[in-house]
Amino acid sequence: MPRKRMSGLRPILLLAHRLALLLPLCSSIVRTASGATEFDFGTLMLTSLKLLGDAHWSNGSVRLTRDLAVPYSGAGRVLYSEPVRFRREGSRSPASFSTFFSFSVINLNPSSIGAGLAFLISPDAEFVGGAGGSLGLQGESASPQRFVAVEFDTLMDVEFKDINGNHVGLDLNSLVSAEVSDLGSIDVDLKSGNVVNAWIIFDGSTGDLTVHISYSNLKPKTPILTTNVDLSLYVNDFMYVGFSGSTQGSTEIHSIEWWSFSSSFDSGTSPPPPVPNTTTLTNPSANQSPAPSLGPSGSKEKIGDKSSCHNELCKQGPGAVAGVVTASAFFLAIFAGVFIWVYSKKVKRVKKSSDTLASGVIRMPKEFTYRELKSATKCFNSNRIIGHGAFGTVYKGVLPDNGDVIAVKRCSHNCQGKAEFLSELSIIGSLRHRNLVRLQGWCHEKGEILLVYDLMPNGSLDKALFESRTPLPWHHRKKILVGVASALAYLHQECENQVIHRDVKSSNILLDEGFNARLGDFGLARQVEHDKSPDATVAAGTMGYLAPEYLLTGRASDKTDVFSFGAVVLEVACGRRPIEKDAAANGSNATGRKASNLVEWVWGLHREGRLLAAADPRLGREFEEAEMRRVLLVGLACSSPDYDARPTMRAVVQMLVGEAPVPAVPRARPSMSFSTSQLLLSLQDSMSDCNAMATTLSVSSMTSEGHSYCPAGHEIV
Incomplete structure (x- = not known):
């Protein structure tokens, strides 16, 4: 290409480059000017929230009240630090908004209750209301406070005409709710300690406000509260959003576990659930920063300065302009052709790969993008x-x-x-x-x-056992064990092909909103035909849950899952991990020896005739002794070193619910029943696998590689 034509093309390309870089900045400015706001806990910085009164951070959540075991009265607030536009300038039409949040009310003393918490819209970023029934929304002075709130009240207060101590209400500049609904009608108990999910949606064009409440992560089809309100009467142009909570001579702890918020002035529709702009929220000043220079160091040329480009182009004359246009069109046509060709190849390759996978999982519920x-x-x-x-x-x-x-x-x-x-x-x-x-x-x-x-709102079983502030009640523990046993019986005996999970442990047992067990993580699972011998593999799983014959041969079977379940049973009943890293830190066990391996420890107590001494002391003996003894014996029967002595999971379910007796469990721990011929066959079939297993075990013994959610176990993979 002639030098003259190139010199004419350069300003156009430079200008195009600059305009391309300027577009994201312009779109960001438009978003800000539109008055929309969106954020969530996943992208907020600590400086993006204002904690007032008793509110404080605790383990990734915000607590509105103090963590005290003695009753007290106090209040706290947490607000998004930037005001949100709720009315456009010169217009009384309010913004539409939607918010989703998860919260819990935990009472350190079950007999001490009150008062509750509320989602709050307030013109004031510094005020904290009074304790007790005011929920931190209103002060003790006679002057009324302006606010809009959706309250979750845990105490019936006659002064405010509460219907009961478990309701949701809409408060408009008053603690006497304009609309109220009984949460008992949908089987939600605010004081249960379970995580509660709430969706609040307001359509600014119609004035319709709905509140959905559920233990589940799926928004219920039917709202618990529906009303129509002219929000413009209660909000200013700018308002603060957040939460308020209080106690009334109680030990309630109000925690906000998750929060997302979105507002919009799109007419006729409520905004969709929030999809925050991570960059904007983590760096609020990014949109106000000066545009970077594209010239060499020392150049004072700025984005949007068109004079230099315009003058240089005009000096070339009409011929240069025509040349630039022609060259630009030619260049763009070539670029577009190459882009389309490359993109089509990539799409075909990805589609082929996806179609191949799809053919194998055609029974899946849904393919997400x-x-x-x-x-x-x-x-x-x-x-x-x-x-x-x-x-x-x-x-x-x-x-x-x-x-x-x-x-x-x-x-x-x-x-x-x-x-x-x-x-x-x-x-x-x-x-x-x-x-x-x-x-x-x-x-x-x-x-x-x-x-x-x-998503399971109550997390994993190991967290419920070892990280919860309050001990998991015995009736929940028994229900969980029956649920897991039922799931394993289904995998072992009721599926078309038998499924061996290979990684049964407390961290892979998740708990739904009703503390029902859900067995998960099938990454190590294997399918085998019924009545077929399993192939030898490298032993995989977590120490403390692995059957001895599996460690020796690498052959996983339904009986290896039974052994793992036995370790889980003892873990749940005793409140101890299967392998305790620091036995000395936990003190001596009831036999006077250091407790490191849970199964061996319980066998020792059983041999001495003191099996009930293994029960979790945190339960405070709030269980039936006969039921606890039966569960402990089921755990020992399942974790027997004798492969043939372990029951099937179907029999285990019957034992746990009391429909079948527990087989006689010997006082002395049995020895491993594994013949020399079996061992030689396993070694012959999978010598390389056993060598790999030995190497893996050797590495595991020197390093503490484990999943972050199971700090007590050494992973073997």
């Missing part, structure tokens, strides 16, 4: 991580189209991880049982495999 799940997890933000499973990380997500809360398991970026994910996908996709984690769908795009599950 990568874009959906990336948006739901805020680009797989590290703040959204809720756990680590076998070969994958689990994220909390909120689907942008309906606000449903989900758990997204993302495959590790290695061949082994993808193989395990495909195994999990193919196995769990065909399973249907009330005590298995439900798979909502999957995604296979951009070289990644993602699995979408129901």
Whole structure:
């Protein structure tokens, strides 16, 4: 190309480059000017929230009241630090908004209750109301406070005409609710300690306000409260949003576990569930920063300075302009052709890969798009991580189209991880049982495999046992054990092909809103035909849950799952981990010896005739001794070193519910029943696997590699 024509083309390309860089800045300015606001806990910085009164941070959540075991009266607030536009200038039409939040009310003393918490819209960012029934919304002075609130009241207060001590109400500049509904009508108890999910949606064009409440992460079809309100009468142009809570001579702790908020002035529609702009929220000043210079160091030329480009182009004359236009069109045509060709090749390759996977999981409930799940997890933000499973990380997500809360398991970026994910996908996709984690769908795009599950609001069993402030009650523990046993009986004996889980442990047992057990994480699971001998593999799982014959041969079977379940039974009944790293820190056990291996410890107590001494002391003996003895004996029977002496899971279910007696469990721990011929056959069939297993075990003994959610176990994979 002639030099003259090139010199004419350069300003156009430079201008195009600058305009391309300027577009994101312009779109950001438009978003700000529109008055829309959106954020959530996953992207907020600490400086983005104002904590007032008794409000404070605690383990990733905001607590509105103090953590005291003695009754007291106090109040606290947490607000988004920036005011939100609720009315446009010169217009009385209020903004539409929607908010989703998860909260819990935990009482350190069950006999001491009151008062509750509320979602709050307030013109004041510094005021904290009084304690007790005022919920921190209104002060003690006679002058009224302006606010809009949706209250969740745990104490019936006659002064404010409360219907009971478990209701939701809409408060408009008054603590006497304009609208109120009984939460007992939908079987939600604010004082249960369970995580409660709430959706509040207001349509500014119609004035319709709805409140949905559920233990589940799925928004109920029917709202608990529906009303029509002219919000413009109660809000200013700018208001603050957040939460307020109080106690009234009680030990209630009000925790906000998750919060997302979105507002919009789009007429006729409520805004969708929030999809925050991470960059804007983590760096609020980004939109106000000066545009960067594109010239060399020392150049004073700014984005949008058109004079230099215009003058240089005009100096070239009309011929140069025509040349520039022609060259630009030619260049763009070539670029577009190359882009379309490359893109079509990539789409075909990805589609072929996706179709191949889809043919194997055609029975899946739904195929999600990568874009959906990336948006739901805020680009797989590290703040959204809720756990680590076998070969994958689990994220909390909120689907942008309906606000449903989900758990997204993302495959590790290695061949082994993808193989395990495909195994999990193919196995769990065909399973249907009330005590298995439900798979909502999957995604296979951009070289990644993602699995979408129901999110379990009460977390995992190990967290409920060892990290909860209050001990897990015995009736919950028994229900959990029966649920897991039922799930394993289904996998072992009721499926078309027998499924061996291979990783049964407390951290893989999740708890729904009613503390029902859901067995999950099938990354290590294997399918075998019924009555077929399993193949030898490298032993995989967590020390303390692994059967001795599995460690020796690498052959997993239904009986190895039974052994793992036995360890879980003893863990639940005793309140101890199967392997305790620091035995000295926990003191001596009842036999006077240091407790390191739970199964051996319980066998020792059984041999001495003091089996009930193994019961979790935190239960305070709030259990039937006969029932506790039966559960402990079931745990010992399942964790017997004698492979043939272990019961089937179907028999275990019958034992736990009292429909069948527990088999006689010898006082002395049996020896391992594994013949020399069996051992030689296993070694002959899988010498290399056993060598790999030995290497893995050797490494495991020197390092403490385990999933973050199971700090007590050494992972063997």
